[in-house]
Amino acid sequence: MQGKPQVTTDAPPAADRYSRQSRFWAIGAEGQARLAAGRVVIVGCGGLGSAVIAQLARAGVGHLVVIDRDGVELGNLHRQVLYDEADAAAGTSKAVAAAAAVGRINAGVEVVAVVAEVTADNIESLVADADVVIDGTDNLETRYVINDACLKAGIPWVYGGAVGSTGMVMTILPGETACLRCLLPTPPAKGTVETAATAGVLVSSVVMVAALQWTEAVKLLLGDREHVNRGLVAFDVWTNDHVQSAGVPRRPDCPGCGQWRT
Numbered sequence: 549m550q551g552k553p554q555v556t557t558d559a560p561p562a563a564d565r566y567s568r569q570s571r572f573w574a575i576g577a578e579g580q581a582r583l584a585a586g587r588v589v590i591v592g593c594g595g596l597g598s599a600v601i602a603q604l605a606r607a608g609v610g611h612l613v614v615i616d617r618d619g620v621e622l623g624n625l626h627r628q629v630l631y632d633e634a635d636a637a638a639g640t641s642k643a644v645a646a647a648a649a650v651g652r653i654n655a656g657v658e659v660v661a662v663v664a665e666v667t668a669d670n671i672e673s674l675v676a677d678a679d680v681v682i683d684g685t686d687n688l689e690t691r692y693v694i695n696d697a698c699l700k701a702g703i704p705w706v707y708g709g710a711v712g713s714t715g716m717v718m719t720i721l722p723g724e725t726a727c728l729r730c731l732l733p734t735p736p737a738k739g740t741v742e743t744a745a746t747a748g749v750l751v752s753s754v755v756m757v758a759a760l761q762w763t764e765a766v767k768l769l770l771g772d773r774e775h776v777n778r779g780l781v782a783f784d785v786w787t788n789d790h791v792q793s794a795g796v797p798r799r800p801d802c803p804g805c806g807q808w809r810t
Contacts, residue, residue: 597684599758713786726796729804
């Protein structure tokens with residue numbers, strides 16, 4: 549793990565920095581203090597992850613763990629908002645580059661970079677102290693690993709996906725809502741589902757998903773479960789379609805949340 553990058557400038561007074569945010573009725577000074585005490589783990593620092601990390605840092609969420617195994621490439625830059633050409637030229641680890649960017653954005657945020665592949669063997673230790681886990685990955689296999697570990701530990705997590713002009717977001721509350729395996733009991737066969745590699749992806753759909761993930765995470769950090777979205781949100785920024793389900797049914801035979809149901 550890599551700790552917070554060293555910075556040489558002093559952070560501005562918190563009261564000034566977050567004044568527009570803390571004036572929002574659901575936050576206030578008490579809510580801002582809760583955000584400062586919050587711990588969020590972001591698994592994946594690509595398009596979704598980098599956009600969420602930037603928003604969390606700017607909002608003053610005090611403790612971030614950013615996890616990714618890959619380095620920055622030129623083809624990432626159109627949608628992965630924390631990185632620049634220097635990162636791509638150097639092949640800098642995305643987690644390390646993301647942590648450095650957080651240090652430049654907000655010196656008051658503690659950030660730990662983890663350069664690792666997330667697996668069933670290490671996920672429980674990686675998320676153990678989290679208040680919320682955010683999915684910034686690009687494959688269902690890793691999402692199932694996140695899902696199962698968060699269910700076992702009772703940690704809320706926010707699923708997100710973006711392909712082409714489409715996006716979807718789902719907040720998973722262990723013991724309360726359906727989990728990812730309720731929604732998708734088994735992964736689709738390879739080659740049957742479009743990916744960003746086959747269908748491309750628009751930065752607008754990526755940023756929109758990340759903004760919704762950030763909003764759900766902040767609700768959870770503030771303790772405002774009343775307003776947490778307990779259904780699935782799906783949209784297409786190109787065709788202007790938008791679907792929001794009232795809720796995904798919990799499967800009584802779910803191999804995920806069925807194991808940890810109280």
